[in-house]
């Protein structure tokens with residue numbers, strides 16, 4: 001369905017939004033009518049270089065041929081059967097994922113928040129099953145983001161922000177410690193703590209990579225205190241940071257990892273994977289979802305992950321990430337360029353990120369603003385040097401005019 005099919009004008013469509021929609025997002029002023037590779041094409045034919053990739057989702061580009069074909073074919077054979085049935089895409093995907101990231105068990109969900117919710121539930125049940133009724137606390141990081149359901153909001157360390165205001169009381173059992181500060185985490189853990197949960201690179205928090213010492217230190221801390229190490233790789237997973245999972249490059253294996261965003265190529269799917277140590281924690285009736293592991297989403301994910309692996313997109317992410325960071329460092333008013341692979345944050349010396357975002361969109365480049373002074377770039381992983389050059393030229397113009 002695109003604008004032409006409806007017979008409406010763009011203004012009429014926007015009016016319908018105003019009438020019917022809760023506007024929890026401030027939208028760009030165009031209709032995303034068509035996606036093609038690294039570009040979104042608007043209703044008037046204008047092309048936008050998409051360096052937000054649907055919030056780090058379209059890692060193989062828009063409407064990737066292999067993903068689109070897998071979705072179309074699956075839609076003609078089995079769209080939904082429920083988890084009471086064996087279905088082929090689900091188990092093929094389970095094997096593909098577990099084998100490639102060194103995990104033993106998988107549990108499918110429909111989104112990142114749900115994957116984290118499952119991870120939190122698993123950790124709590126593991127704690128109580130094995131160590132008694134008080135062993136359920138989880139320590140997460142300040143400035144983290146783990147999702148918007150009530151439990152994942154409680155895990156999210158952003159008190160006093162629009163994300164959390166007036167949704168309290170939150171479910172108990174979460175405390176926050178300072179990211180990249182091992183002593184802070186060690187101090188926050190007590191005898192009731194069952195798990196530590198962190199993003200290997202904080203995304204919404206401003207694109208802050210963990211240090212190797214921090215993650216390795218957390219692994220050691222968890223081993224010493226019989227706690228679980230939980231990684232939220234909803235944003236970092238599947239090649240984004242230069243390895244299939246960010247933890248593979250840090251050389252730290254978590255007990256459980258969550259994933260979503262890029263894994264489905266645009267279809268809503270999430271998952272958590274665990275080591276065999278947790279295999280017995282979820283038994284019949286312990287958790288469930290009507291749609292999770294839906295055949296169409298799984299077929300799309302199988303195609304997406306196969307494409308990422310076979311086309312070596314992790315490697316391209318590393319290479320292009322380095323190239324792009326080199327360019328971005330030349331922008332005016334830059335305080336720091338940081339990130340890993342193609343998960344990049346640019347911090348300016350002034351609070352201009354929102355202006356940069358909307359002015360760049362006017363010039364044909366899409367990015368996000370994650371902090372008042374920080375923009376985030378998470379382009380498709382198969383971008384080229386010339387895509388990067390183009391993005392830099394637009395940003396350079398925009399920032400120069402602003403400052």
Ligand SMILES: *Cc1c(COP(=O)(O)O)cnc(C)c1O
Nearest residue numbers: 111112113145146147203234235
């Ligand atoms: C986006 C994100 C989530 C939430 O995923 P949804 O699919 O939006 O529910 C959780 N954790 C991290 C690190 C994310 O980036």
